[in-house]
């Protein structure tokens with residue numbers, strides 16, 4: 722449908738999806754194409770990816786979408802009002818610079834970012850809005866608030882562990898979600914995760930130091946994403962759990978963020994801002 726058909730309606734924001742052939746990329750392309758208030762204006766992937774040069778709809782096994790998969794990020798992002806990006810940390814930093822130059826909204830789901838990546842994103846957010854979260858689902862963002870509250874209510878006699886399970890293809894650990902939950906638990910205790918995080922355990926580790934927060938990662942099969950925050954004391958345990966069974970929950974959150982960001986100024990935002998939590 723043309724944007725010129727009804728002049729009373731504001732133009733629909735144009736979205737570029739990066740990593741378009743990926744698990745999240747394909748989900749996002751489908752949802753953007755079906756969205757009444759958005760237009761897909763670009764589908765990016767890395768040089769050499771076999772879908773480059775093909776129509777994204779056809780490459781995904783459906784009807785043509787009229788958008789060719791490209792590795793030319795400069796040209797694609799220049800036309801965007803929003804870039805939705807679930808790729809790799811290095812790729813995300815590159816896209817952040819281009820998205821800031823285009824003064825478009827950058828929605829970032831990529832996890833595994835290190836301090837240098839985060840510093841680069843902070844620099845880009847001085848020019849345009851960046852909305853980033855290790856998990857874009859409503860359920861996990863609610864669980865973050867619950868985790869903070871439970872941790873604040875319980876004393877250090879309660880040990881905190883975060884256990885996560887993901888599919889066999891996941892490359893980073895702990896997951897971005899596990900880190901969000903660990904940070905919330907640390908905040909609830911009035912500290913920071915950096916100060917209380919226990920590295921992965923193996924061998925003769927010694928007894929668990931009080932006040933620490935531990936992480937365990939399971940990888941296998943097609944698990945979409947499962948997270949438990951365990952509060953364990955003498956004689957009882959509380960387990961807060963989120964189970965993702967469909968990647969659409971992340972994609973819907975990212976699309977909501979892209980729309981929410983359209984009238985926002987430069988800065989760093991997260992899904993708590995978007996969801997008003």
Ligand SMILES: NC(=O)C1=CN([C@@H]2O[C@H](COP(=O)(O)OP(=O)(O)OC[C@H]3O[C@@H](n4cnc5c(N)ncnc54)[C@H](O)[C@@H]3O)[C@@H](O)[C@H]2O)C=CC1
Pocket residue numbers: 739740741742743744745746765766767768770807808809812829830831832833854855856857858897971
């Ligand atoms: N925040 C959230 O809610 C969620 C975050 N994720 C994160 O999103 C990221 C991607 O996850 P998946 O889709 O499962 O991975 P995937 O491996 O299926 O897809 C990644 C895509 O990025 C592309 N890519 C890599 N380098 C690129 C570059 N330089 N330029 C353009 N494209 C490039 C790959 O070719 C691939 O198509 C991971 O970091 C994952 O942890 C995943 C699900 C939800």
Ligand SMILES: O=C(O)C1=N[C@H](C(=O)O)C[C@H](O)C1
Pocket residue numbers: 832855856887891895896897898899945946947
């Ligand atoms: O890689 C994934 O798949 C997921 N990554 C995110 C994370 O690292 O927490 C979100 C979700 O759990 C799926």
